[in-house]
Amino acid sequence: MFNNSSKIMFLTILMMGSLIAISANSWMGAWMGLEINLLAFIPLMSDNKLMSTEASLKYFLTQALASSVFLFAVILFLLNTGKNNANLMEMIILSSLLLKSGSAPFHFWFPNVMEGLSWINALILMTWQKIAPLMLISYVIFKPLIIISIILSSFIGALGGLNQTSLRKLMAYSSINHLGWMLAAMYNSNIWLMYFLFYTFLTFSMVLMFNMFKISYINQLFSLFFHEKSIKFFLFFNLLSLGGLPPFLGFLPKMFVIQSLTMNNQLFLLTFMVMMTLITLYFYIRLCYSAFMLNYYENSWMTFSYYKSSNMKLLLTFSYISTFGLFLTSSLYFFF
Amino acid sequence: MCSISFISLFFFSLLSFTMGLIFIMNDFTIFIEWEVVSMNSLMIVMTILLDWMSLIFMSFVLMISSLVIYYSKEYMESDYKINRFIMLVLMFVTSMMLLIISPNLISILLGWDGLGLVSYCLVIYFQNIKSYNAGMLTALSNRIGDVALLLAIAWMLNYGSWNYIFYLDVMQSDSEMLIVGMLVMLAAMTKSAQIPFSSWLPAAMAAPTPVSALVHSSTLVTAGVYLLIRFNIVLSTSWMGNLLLLLSGLTMFMAGLGANYEFDLKKIIALSTLSQLGLMMSILSMGYYKLAFFHLLTHALFKALLFMCAGAIIHNMNNNQDIRLMGSLSLMMPLTSSCFNVANLALCGMPFLAGFYSKDLILEMVSFSYINLFSFFLYFFSTGLTVCYSFRLVYYSMTGDSNFSSLNMLNDEGWVMLKSMMGLLILSIVGGSMLSWLIFPTPEVIILPLNLKLLTLFVCIIGGLMGYLISNVSLFFMNKALSNYNFSYFLGSMWFMPYISTYGIINYPLILGKMSIKSFDQGWSEYFGGQQLYYNLVKNSQLNQMLQNNNLKIYLLSFIFWIVILYMYMICF
Numbered sequence: 001m002f003n004n005s006s007k008i009m010f011l012t013i014l015m016m017g018s019l020i021a022i023s024a025n026s027w028m029g030a031w032m033g034l035e036i037n038l039l040a041f042i043p044l045m046s047d048n049k050l051m052s053t054e055a056s057l058k059y060f061l062t063q064a065l066a067s068s069v070f071l072f073a074v075i076l077f078l079l080n081t082g083k084n085n086a087n088l089m090e091m092i093i094l095s096s097l098l099l100k101s102g103s104a105p106f107h108f109w110f111p112n113v114m115e116g117l118s119w120i121n122a123l124i125l126m127t128w129q130k131i132a133p134l135m136l137i138s139y140v141i142f143k144p145l146i147i148i149s150i151i152l153s154s155f156i157g158a159l160g161g162l163n164q165t166s167l168r169k170l171m172a173y174s175s176i177n178h179l180g181w182m183l184a185a186m187y188n189s190n191i192w193l194m195y196f197l198f199y200t201f202l203t204f205s206m207v208l209m210f211n212m213f214k215i216s217y218i219n220q221l222f223s224l225f226f227h228e229k230s231i232k233f234f235l236f237f238n239l240l241s242l243g244g245l246p247p248f249l250g251f252l253p254k255m256f257v258i259q260s261l262t263m264n265n266q267l268f269l270l271t272f273m274v275m276m277t278l279i280t281l282y283f284y285i286r287l288c289y290s291a292f293m294l295n296y297y298e299n300s301w302m303t304f305s306y307y308k309s310s311n312m313k314l315l316l317t318f319s320y321i322s323t324f325g326l327f328l329t330s331s332l333y334f335f336f
Numbered sequence: 337m338c339s340i341s342f343i344s345l346f347f348f349s350l351l352s353f354t355m356g357l358i359f360i361m362n363d364f365t366i367f368i369e370w371e372v373v374s375m376n377s378l379m380i381v382m383t384i385l386l387d388w389m390s391l392i393f394m395s396f397v398l399m400i401s402s403l404v405i406y407y408s409k410e411y412m413e414s415d416y417k418i419n420r421f422i423m424l425v426l427m428f429v430t431s432m433m434l435l436i437i438s439p440n441l442i443s444i445l446l447g448w449d450g451l452g453l454v455s456y457c458l459v460i461y462f463q464n465i466k467s468y469n470a471g472m473l474t475a476l477s478n479r480i481g482d483v484a485l486l487l488a489i490a491w492m493l494n495y496g497s498w499n500y501i502f503y504l505d506v507m508q509s510d511s512e513m514l515i516v517g518m519l520v521m522l523a524a525m526t527k528s529a530q531i532p533f534s535s536w537l538p539a540a541m542a543a544p545t546p547v548s549a550l551v552h553s554s555t556l557v558t559a560g561v562y563l564l565i566r567f568n569i570v571l572s573t574s575w576m577g578n579l580l581l582l583l584s585g586l587t588m589f590m591a592g593l594g595a596n597y598e599f600d601l602k603k604i605i606a607l608s609t610l611s612q613l614g615l616m617m618s619i620l621s622m623g624y625y626k627l628a629f630f631h632l633l634t635h636a637l638f639k640a641l642l643f644m645c646a647g648a649i650i651h652n653m654n655n656n657q658d659i660r661l662m663g664s665l666s667l668m669m670p671l672t673s674s675c676f677n678v679a680n681l682a683l684c685g686m687p688f689l690a691g692f693y694s695k696d697l698i699l700e701m702v703s704f705s706y707i708n709l710f711s712f713f714l715y716f717f718s719t720g721l722t723v724c725y726s727f728r729l730v731y732y733s734m735t736g737d738s739n740f741s742s743l744n745m746l747n748d749e750g751w752v753m754l755k756s757m758m759g760l761l762i763l764s765i766v767g768g769s770m771l772s773w774l775i776f777p778t779p780e781v782i783i784l785p786l787n788l789k790l791l792t793l794f795v796c797i798i799g800g801l802m803g804y805l806i807s808n809v810s811l812f813f814m815n816k817a818l819s820n821y822n823f824s825y826f827l828g829s830m831w832f833m834p835y836i837s838t839y840g841i842i843n844y845p846l847i848l849g850k851m852s853i854k855s856f857d858q859g860w861s862e863y864f865g866g867q868q869l870y871y872n873l874v875k876n877s878q879l880n881q882m883l884q885n886n887n888l889k890i891y892l893l894s895f896i897f898w899i900v901i902l903y904m905y906m907i908c909f
Contacts, residue, residue: 058888065892069899088906092899099895108891111884160884162877279873 006043013040014128021132027074027093030136031067034100037132038063045121055116059125062109063100070096090142097140101133103179104152111160114172119211122168126175126207127200134196138186146183151272153180158279165218167210170283171203174242177280184273185257188264195253202242202250205318209235212311221287229291234319236291241322243281249325337422338409345402345429349395356391360774364388377496383440385501389629390436392774393562396633397436397555399763400640401429403756404550407644410752411546411651421461425550428454432555439566441489441498448485448523448559452478455556459543470539477536477837481526481560488519504569517570520563521580528560528613530580531587535834537610538594541602545647548602553609553643554636561616561632568625580621585714588614590831592721596728596806597817597828601646601657604729607830608683609639611718618715619698627701630775631694638682638690638764641757645676648753649733652746661740662733668746673734675757680730682764684723684796693768695719696792697780703788716791720799727803 014037021033038060045056073092080089095106102110114122137146157177164170178199185192215221241248254277261270285292321328358364366386373380405425412418431450438444452475460471491512492498500520506513524530529537540552551557564571564580571577591610598604612635620628649665649672650657666673682689685696702715740746748754809815817824826832862868 061888061892065895069895072899085906085909088902088909092902092906095895095898095902106891106895108884108886109888112888156880159873159877160880162873163881 010040010044013037014044014124016040018128018132022135027077030132031071031074034063034070034132034136035067037129038067041124041129044124045117047118047121049116051116052118052121053116055113058109058116059113062113066096066099070100087142090140091145093140094137094142094145097133097137098145098149101130101137101179102176103149103183104154104156104176105149107153107156107176110176111169111172114168115166117168119168119207122171123204123207126171126203127196130179130196134182134186134192137183138190138192141186143187146187147269150180150183150187150269153177153183154273154276158276161280161283164283167216167218167221167287170218170287171206174280174284175203177276180273180276181254181257184261184266184269185253187261187266189260191253191256191260195257198249198253201318202238202322205238205315205322206242208311208315208318209238212309212315218287221291222289231316232291234323235315236288237323238319239284239288240281241325243284244277245281247326249322249329252326252329337419338405341422341426342402342406342409345398345405349398349402351395352391352398353395355386356388356395357774359386359391360388378493379497380442381440381497381499382438382443383499384437385439386437389565392633392771393629394433394436396636397429397432400554400636400760401425401550403759404546404640404644407549407647407753407756408544408546410750411647412544421544424454424457424461425547428458428551428556432559435559436562439499439501441485441492441500443498444563445482445485445489448527449482451527451556451559452482455540455543455551458547458551459540461544461547462542467542470536470542473837474536474540477526477529477533480533481523484519484522484526488516488523491516491519501566504567514570514574517567517574518576520567521570521576524560524564524567525580525583526560527563528557528617529587529610530560530614530617531583531590532833532836534587534590534610534830535837538598538603538606538830539834541600541606545602545643545650548606549640549643549647552606553639557609557613558616558632558636561613561620561628564617564620565625565629565632568620568623571621572623577621577623581618581711584614584617584621585711585718586614587611588618588718589714589721590833592718592725593827594830595725596721596803597824598725599659601650601659601662601729601733602643604659604725605639605642605646608642608722608725609635611722612639612683615695615698615715615718618711619701622702622705622707624698624701626775627694627698630771631698633771634682634690634694634764634768637760637767638679641675641760641764642679642683644753644757644760645672645679648672648750648757649676651750651753653740654744656740659729659732662738663736663740664734664738665746666734668738669748671748671754672757675761677730677734678761679764680726682768684726684800685719685792688769690764690766690768693772697772699792700782700784700789701780703784703791704782716795719792720795720802723796723799724803724806727800728807731804731807 017033017035017037017040019033020036021030024030024033042056042060045059046052070093073089073096076089076092080086098104099106114125117125153176157173157175157180160176161170161173164173178195182192182195182199185195210216213220237248241250244250244254258270258274261267364387366384368384368386370382370384371379372382405422408418408421408425412421415421428451431447431454433447435444435447435451438447455478456471456475459474460467489498492500492503494512495503497503500516503513503516526533537552537557541548543552571580588611591607591614595604595607595611598607612631616628616631616635619631646657649662649669652669653662665676678689682691685691687696699715699719702712738746829835
C-alpha cells in the first residue's frame with residue numbers, strides 16, 4: 001500500500017477531509033470535508049483490479065448522491081424562514097448521513113462496495129470513513145428516525161451475515177450491526193465515541209489477521225494452518241471479542257450501551273439489539289469452528305512461517321489486548 | 337495396603353472389644369457431643385455414644401473387616417487396582433463406624449449416606465452391565481431410606497435437637513414423633529431389605545465376594561436393624577411393631593422359599609441373609625431388642641464365614657458360581673468344605689455352634705410370648721426352610737460326583753484365604769456361647785411344654801430331610817416344579833419383588849418420558865424453539881440476499897424517492 005507515494009498523499013487528504021468535516025462549525029464546512037474525504041478515498045480504492053473499479057464507482061455514486069442531498073438540505077436550512085418544519089429538514093440531513101455511513105435502511109451499497117475492496121481499504125471503509133458521518137449524525141439526532149435505523153441496522157446486520165461465505169461481506173454486515181449499537185449509544189449520551197474506538201480496535205485486529213493470511217472466504221479459515229493450535233485458538237478469540245462475548249474486551253462497550261439504555265428505560269430496544277447480536281455471535285462462532293474444534297482437518301504442510309514476521313507480533317499483541325482487555329480495563333477502573 | 341489395614345483393623349477390633357467388656361462389666365456409657373453449628377434454638381451436633389452395644393458391634397465389624405481384607409489379599413490378588421478396592425472397603429468400614437457410634441439423626445446421616453455410596457461403588461466394582469444394574473438398584477433402593485431419614489430430620493426440627501434417644505419417651509403422646517418413628521422405620525427397612533425393598537440384596541451379589549462377605553451379609557444390611565434397636569421403643573409402643581412383625585416375618589418366609597429355588601451359590605447365601613434379617617427384625621419388633629442384637633452379631637460371624645468359603649470355592653472353580661456344576665467338593669477341598677459346613681450348621685442352629693444360642697433363644701422366646709398363629713407359623717416354617725436350603729446346598733455342592741468340566745484342577749491351598757477363614761471358624765463356633773454369657777448376665781427363664789420345646793428340633797430335622805429329598809432327583813423323575821411352573825416361578829423370583837423395584841415402578845414414567853421427549857423435547861419445543869427459529873432466520877436471510885442482488889440504481893432511486901417524499905411533506909405541512 002505504501003509503495004505508491006501518491007497513496008500517502010491521498011491518505012493524508014482523506015484524514016484531513018474527515019477532520020474538516022467533524023471540526024467545521026457550519027454545515028457547509030462539514031459538507032466540504034465530506035467531499036474532500038470522498039474524493040481522496042476514490043483513488044485509494046483502486047488497486048488495478050476490476051472489482052475495485054466497480055466498488056469505487058458504486059461508492060462514488062452513492063456518496064455523491066448523499067452529498068448532494070446533504071447540500072440540498074443544508075441550503076434549505078439556510079433559506080429557512082421559519083415557515084418550514086425543522087424536524088423534516090433534520091430528517092433529510094439525517095437520511096443523507098445515514099446513507100453515507102451505511103446504516104440500515106440505506107445500507108444496500110455497503111456490502112457490495114466492501115466485496116470489491118482489499119482488506120486495508122475495507123478497514124478504512126469500515127472504520128475511518130464512518131467518523132465524519134457519525135459525528136455529524138450526533139449533531140442532528142432526530143429520535144424516531146434514529147430508532148428505526150437502530151432496529152433495522154441490528155436486524156439486517158444479524159440476518160445478512162447469516163448466509164455469507166465471503167468474509168468481506170460478513171464483516172460488512174457485522175459493521176452494520178455495530179453501527180446500530182453506535183447509534184443506540186448516540187441515542188442519549190456520547191459513549192458512542194468509545195464504542196467506536198473499541199470497534200475500530202477489534203476490527204483492526206481481525207482485518208489484520210485476514211490480510212496477513214490472505215483470507216477472503218470462510219472455507220479458507222477451515223484449512224488455515226498454524227504451528228501451534230493455541231495460536232490459532234488465541235487469534236480467533238478476537239472474533240468472539242468482536243461479537244461481544246462477556247469475558248473479552250468487546251463486551252465492555254456493549255455493556256456501557258446496555259447500561260445507558262437501561263437507565264433510559266429503553267428495555268425493548270435493548271432486548272431486541274442483544275438478541276440480534278446473539279445471531280451475529282452465532283455466525284462468528286461458525287467462523288471460529290476450525291480453531292476451537294481440536295480435531296478439525298488441517299494440512300500437514302505449509303510454505304511460509306508467520307512467526308517470523310513482525311506483523312504476527314503486532315497481531316498477537318492486539319489479540320492479547322482484545323482477549324484480556326476487559327480484565328485490564330476493569331482493574332484500571334478499580335485502581336483509579 | 338492389605339497387611340497394614342489388616343493389622344490396624346484387627347488391633348482396633350481387639351481394643352474396642354476390650355473396652356466393650358469393661359463397659360458391660362461396669363454398665364458404663366460415654367456420651368460425647370461436638371457442637372458444629374448453633375442457630376437460634378437449634379443445635380447441630382456431632383454426637384458420639386459409646387456403650388457396650390456400640391463397642392461390641394464395632395469390634396465385630398472391625399474383626400470381620402480385618403479378616404475380609406486379609407482374605408482379599410489372595411482373592412483379589414490378580415486385580416490391577418487392589419489398593420482402590422482396599423480403600424473402598426476401608427471407607428465402608430469408616431462409614432459403618434460413624435453409623436454405629438452416633439445416636440443423632442444428623443450425624444448418623446454421615447455414616448448412613450456413606451454406606452449407600454460406598455456400597456454402590458463396591459457393587460459396581462466389576463464394571464459390567466449386570467453390576468451396573470445391580471448397583472443402581474441397590475443405590476436407589478437405599479436412597480429411599482436416605483430420603484426417609486432426611487424427612488425425619490425435617491420433622492424433628494420442632495424439637496430443637498436431633499438426638500433422638502432423648503425424645504423416644506414422648507413417642508406415645510406425640511404424633512409428630514410417631515411420624516419420625518415411621519420414617520426411621522422406613523429407612524431401616526430399605527437398609528435391611530425388608531419386604532417391599534428386598535430385591536436389591538440378591539442383586540448386590542454382583543459385588544466381589546469379599547465385599548459380599550463383609551457388606552451385604554454381616555454389616556451393611558444390619559445397619560437398619562441396629563438403627564431400630566436404638567429406636568426400639570417406637571416399635572413396642574405403637575402399631576408399627578405389628579406392621580414390622582408382619583413384613584419381616586414375610587421377608588423371612590419369602591427369602592427361605594426363594595433360596596430353595598435358586599441355583600446361584602452367592603444368591604442362595606444372600607437369600608439366607610435376607611431370611612435371617614427378617615428373623616432379627618421380627619424378634620426386634622416383638623420388643624426383644626437384645627435378642628435381635630445377639631442374633632445380629634452371631635449371624636455376622638457365621639455368614640461372613642459362609643461367604644468366605646463360597647468365595648474360595650468360586651475362586652477355585654474359575655469364577656463359576658452355579659451349584660449344579662459343583663459336587664464332591666468335600667473330597668477336593670476338604671478344609672474349605674468343613675468351614676462351609678460349620679457355617680451352614682451354625683446357620684441352621686446346630687446345637688452349640690454360634691447360631692444355636694441366638695436362634696434357639698429367639699424361637700423359644702417366640703413360643704413363650706403372646707403371638708398370633710400366622711406369625712408363629714412364619715417363624716417356624718422359615719426355620720425349617722433355612723435347614724432345607726442349607727442341606728440342599730450341601731447336597732449339591734459337597735456330595736456326589738463332580739459336575740464341573742472334565743479337565744480342571746481344584747485345590748485347597750489358598751492359604752491366605754484359609755487362614756482368614758480359620759479365624760472366623762473359631763469365632764463362629766465359640767462366638768455364640770461367649771456372647772450369650774456376655775450379653776445376658778442372668779439366663780432367661782423359659783418354661784415350655786415338651787411339644788413346643790421340641791418343635792424347633794422337629795422343624796429342623798424335617799427341613800433337612802426335605803432339603804435332601806427335593807434335591808435327590810434322577811432322570812426318570814417327574815419335575816413337579818416344572819409342571820407348576822407359574823407357581824414355582826413366583827416363589828423362585830422373590831414373589832415378583834424385583835419387578836416392583838424395577839419395571840413395575842419405572843414402566844409408566846418411561847412411557848411418559850418417551851411421550852414427552854417425542855412431543856415436547858423433539859416436537860413442539862423444537863418447532864417453537866431452535867429449529868423453527870433457525871429456519872426463519874435463514875428464510876429472512878435469503879430474503880435479504882435477494883434484496884441485495886438488485887441494481888444499485890434501484891437503491892439510489894428509492895433513496896431519492898424517500899427524500900422527495902420528505903421534501904413534499906415539509907412543503908405541504
